[in-house]
Amino acid sequence: MYSEKVMDHFTNPRNVGEIENASGVGTVGNAKCGDIMRIYLDIDEDTKVIKDCKFKTFGCGAAVATSSMATELVMGKTIYEALEVTNKAVMEALDGLPPVKVHCSLLAEEAIHAALWDYAQNHGIVIEGLSEPKADIHEGEEENEE
Ligand code: FES
Secondary structure, three states: OOOHHHHHHHHOOOOEOOOOOOOEEEEEEEOOOOEEEEEEEEEOOOOOEEEEEEEEEEOOHHHHHHHHHHHHHHOOOEHHHHHOOOHHHHHHHOOOOOHHHHHHHHHHHHHHHHHHHHHHHHHOOOOOOOOOOOOEOHHHHHHHHO
């Protein structure tokens, strides 16, 4: 059912934890399944490069694996490049997810966006292409299922 990469990131998740004095923190949940994900970003003030990224996920195995892969994908990227790390990109990097688990990968994308949004708010800047994230991805999930 799950690819080797999903199983690897689920059993041995990368970048678990939190960052003290993070540049941005994003928390999103899915009210339908009750899963919650929080992402911490440490962003270089000058270059806007993500120097460190950690996550905590209270959720299913697919949510853990996608969070883990998402932190690896955004690390070393600028905040603008990180915006392009979509749930599709995360799923591709994991060699796919079963259709019923696709919504779990949305948590990772939204948590990154929420952390970038928090960073922008804290620093009084506007990140082109980033809109205010939802705290609950449930609505988006229903749209995607139809
Ligand atoms: Fe809720 Fe996977 S079942 S995130």
